[in-house]
Amino acid sequence: MDFSLRLQENSKLVSDRLKTHLMPGQHFGPPRTLSDAMSHAVMSGGKRFRPFLMIESARMFGKNPGRVADAAAALECMHSYSLVHDDLPAMDDDDLRRGRPTVHKEYDEATAILAGDALQSLAFEILAHPACHSDPAIRAQLVLELSVAAGWAGMAGGQMMDLEEEGNAGKTRLAIIQRINAMKTGALIEYACVAGGIIAEAKPEEIDTLRSFGQLLGLMYQAADDILDTTADTKIIGKTAGKDEASKKATVVARMGVEKARAYVADLEAEAIKTLAPFGDRAEWLVEATRFVVTRGN
Amino acid sequence: MDFSLRLQENSKLVSDRLKTHLMPGQHFGPPRTLSDAMSHAVMSGGKRFRPFLMIESARMFGKNPGRVADAAAALECMHSYSLVHDDLPAMDDDDLRRGRPTVHKEYDEATAILAGDALQSLAFEILAHPACHSDPAIRAQLVLELSVAAGWAGMAGGQMMDLEEEGNAGKTRLAIIQRINAMKTGALIEYACVAGGIIAEAKPEEIDTLRSFGQLLGLMYQAADDILDTTADTKIIGKTAGKDEASKKATVVARMGVEKARAYVADLEAEAIKTLAPFGDRAEWLVEATRFVVTRGN
Numbered sequence: 069m070d071f072s073l074r075l076q077e078n079s080k081l082v083s084d085r086l087k088t089h090l091m092p093g094q095h096f097g098p099p100r101t102l103s104d105a106m107s108h109a110v111m112s113g114g115k116r117f118r119p120f121l122m123i124e125s126a127r128m129f130g131k132n133p134g135r136v137a138d139a140a141a142a143l144e145c146m147h148s149y150s151l152v153h154d155d156l157p158a159m160d161d162d163d164l165r166r167g168r169p170t171v172h173k174e175y176d177e178a179t180a181i182l183a184g185d186a187l188q189s190l191a192f193e194i195l196a197h198p199a200c201h202s203d204p205a206i207r208a209q210l211v212l213e214l215s216v217a218a219g220w221a222g223m224a225g226g227q228m229m230d231l232e233e234e235g236n237a238g239k240t241r242l243a244i245i246q247r248i249n250a251m252k253t254g255a256l257i258e259y260a261c262v263a264g265g266i267i268a269e270a271k272p273e274e275i276d277t278l279r280s281f282g283q284l285l286g287l288m289y290q291a292a293d294d295i296l297d298t299t300a301d302t303k304i305i306g307k308t309a310g311k312d313e314a315s316k317k318a319t320v321v322a323r324m325g326v327e328k329a330r331a332y333v334a335d336l337e338a339e340a341i342k343t344l345a346p347f348g349d350r351a352e353w354l355v356e357a358t359r360f361v362v363t364r365g366n
Numbered sequence: 367m368d369f370s371l372r373l374q375e376n377s378k379l380v381s382d383r384l385k386t387h388l389m390p391g392q393h394f395g396p397p398r399t400l401s402d403a404m405s406h407a408v409m410s411g412g413k414r415f416r417p418f419l420m421i422e423s424a425r426m427f428g429k430n431p432g433r434v435a436d437a438a439a440a441l442e443c444m445h446s447y448s449l450v451h452d453d454l455p456a457m458d459d460d461d462l463r464r465g466r467p468t469v470h471k472e473y474d475e476a477t478a479i480l481a482g483d484a485l486q487s488l489a490f491e492i493l494a495h496p497a498c499h500s501d502p503a504i505r506a507q508l509v510l511e512l513s514v515a516a517g518w519a520g521m522a523g524g525q526m527m528d529l530e531e532e533g534n535a536g537k538t539r540l541a542i543i544q545r546i547n548a549m550k551t552g553a554l555i556e557y558a559c560v561a562g563g564i565i566a567e568a569k570p571e572e573i574d575t576l577r578s579f580g581q582l583l584g585l586m587y588q589a590a591d592d593i594l595d596t597t598a599d600t601k602i603i604g605k606t607a608g609k610d611e612a613s614k615k616a617t618v619v620a621r622m623g624v625e626k627a628r629a630y631v632a633d634l635e636a637e638a639i640k641t642l643a644p645f646g647d648r649a650e651w652l653v654e655a656t657r658f659v660v661t662r663g664n
Contacts, residue, residue, distance in 0.1 A: 092518075092519075097518075097519055097523075098517075098518035098519045098523040098526075099518075099523055099526045099527045099530065101526060101530065102518050102522070102523055102526040103518060106518065149483075153479055153480075153483060156476075156479065158474070158475035158476045158479060159476050159479065176456070177456035178454075178456045178457050178526075178529050179526065181451055181454065181456060181457065181479065182451075182522050182525060182526050184483070185447075185451060185482070185483075185486065185516075185522045186517050186518040186522040186523065188483065188486050188487070189486070189513045189514075189516045189517030189518070189520075189522065190513070190517055190518065192490045192509055192512075192513040193510060193513035193514055193517060195509075196506045196507075196509035196510035196513060197510060204502045204503035204505075204506040204507075205502035205503075207502075207506045207509075208494050208502040208505045208506045208509070209494075209502075211490055211493075211494040211505075211506070211509050212491060212494035212495060214490075215487045215488070215490040215491035215494060216487075216491055218483075218487045219396075219484050219487030219488055219491060220390075220395075220396035220397075220400055220401060220404065220484040220487070220488065221390075221395055221396045222487075224400070224480050224483045224484040224487065225395075225396040225397055225400055225484065227480060228396075228397045228399060228400040228476075228477070228480050229397045231476050232397065232399065
């Protein structure tokens with residue numbers, strides 16, 4: 069099977085599960101505008117790359133994808149909430165996401181803030197529900213890892229630092245850029261891999277390996293994204309291209325230029341793949357995912 | 367012991383716990399502005415009324431307050447996040463909270479959005495951590511209940527409906543106002559009582575009783591708050607008074623006037639206290655808390 073087909077298969081599984089979770093209840097349910105806005109954010113044809121990583125990390129240890137779909141859907145809710153809030157006028161102020169109007173453009177700012185807030189709650193609701201995993205200790209661990217990845221020392225903290233460094237393009241030290249990227253983007257990608265191992269009840273040392281791999285992949289993913297922002301077309305990437313330069317974001321491209329950034333990504337790619345060595349052939353799809361990050365066009 | 371002293375004692379316990387949780391880590395921790403903004407929101411001398419309810423609900427079943435403090439701190443993080451986001455210009459647009467500038471006034475909008483987001487994550491992190499309770503099934507249940515209370519069919523959904531009904535003052539049906547209040551305010555107050563029972567491993571029927579009590583108390587709390595908004599002074603309540611009328615909020619006061627609203631609160635008070643009958647004298651402090659909601663001046 070080729071990678072894009074495998075990505076599609078996993079994506080469909082997670083999208084179907086998300087659709088179920090996003091169906092408002094019959095009585096005393098959420099207000100319609102809010103659930104519509106949440107669906108607008110989540111059901112927008114994203115690649116579901118993080119869910120892919122989670123599903124394949126778990127499948128390596130023999131876990132059926134259907135058993136991972138809830139946790140993968142939760143992760144996608146968390147990721148989608150972060151995009152909704154990042155796009156707000158007070159943050160990155162973006163009108164376009166995945167080729168469609170952002171939530172605050174389609175609805176309004178208040179609805180976008182609340183849709184993001186409720187998506188974060190929903191992520192934890194899905195993880196903590198017995199349907200996600202029969203073992204409550206595993207559910208609690210999935211919640212704990214995700215809350216750390218999403219919070220002040222993870223995704224939210226990284227976005228804060230990203231905003232603080234804005235206007236400082238090219239002057240921010242590489243170590244700081246890496247720290248921002250590790251928190252802003254890397255934390256959820258790392259979580260995807262780690263959570264797959266947790267769900268599949270992998271050994272602690274196997275989970276450590278998944279964590280190291282996820283960290284490298286996360287750094288790589290953000291750097292590749294920054295290169296795309298510089299080189300690709302708005303139509304193709306489905307969000308406003310060239311924004312990083314315009315708002316003087318502290319990216320690896322701003323720091324070292326496109327060519328050196330490509331070499332930096334290639335180094336990370338090699339290192340990430342090397343990390344997977346202990347898994348041998350079983351890591352085939354994680355290797356493919358790593359290559360995909362470099363070659364993807366959107 | 368009188369109620370205000372008991373409230374103070376519990377508040378101190380929870381504030382101390384919150385201080386510990388809000389200390390940024392040594393390395394690779396959250397950015398300083400973000401942790402400062404989170405502390406600004408949480409350490410602002412609130413009454414810690416929801417933590418009080420949780421602690422006393424658990425203490426009725428013999429649970430030591432120190433064992434409830436983490437879950438109570440988590441609840442206060444959740445409550446504080448909702449205040450930070452509700453105060454944003456796109457929402458209720460308030461400059462003052464507990465007598466101090468709101469987070470977006472003291473910092474900026476982006477920081478306020480992220481501080482709220484990170485406080486929500488932190489709430490779940492505290493609950494899911496083994497330090498909160500030794501039984502992972504109880505931790506998972508605490509997370510599940512809080513995520514439902516905070517999410518689209520709870521607090522966030524209620525805030526959405528509240529905004530949608532704005533400008534409609536006096537015309538919104540009482541049933542809708544009650545639904546908004548049950549979601550916006552009631553859900554977390556209900557959670558406080560229910561979680562106390564869960565932590566103390568109360569029987570299912572006892573938890574049901576706590577839930578019914580919490581629901582009535584929540585409705586009462588919001589109605590009393592709406593009366594205060596009309597009758598009290600900005601200085602005393604620590605937030606801008608008279609705002610509901612100015613923005614034509616759908617409140618019980620707008621619907622039925624202050625006098626009838628007072629009678630409505632008195633009815634709820636009697637009903638709430640009656641609900642506690644199965645607990646007998648053990649429910650003393652929950653009864654006191656109910657009376658406090660009616661008599662409080664801020």
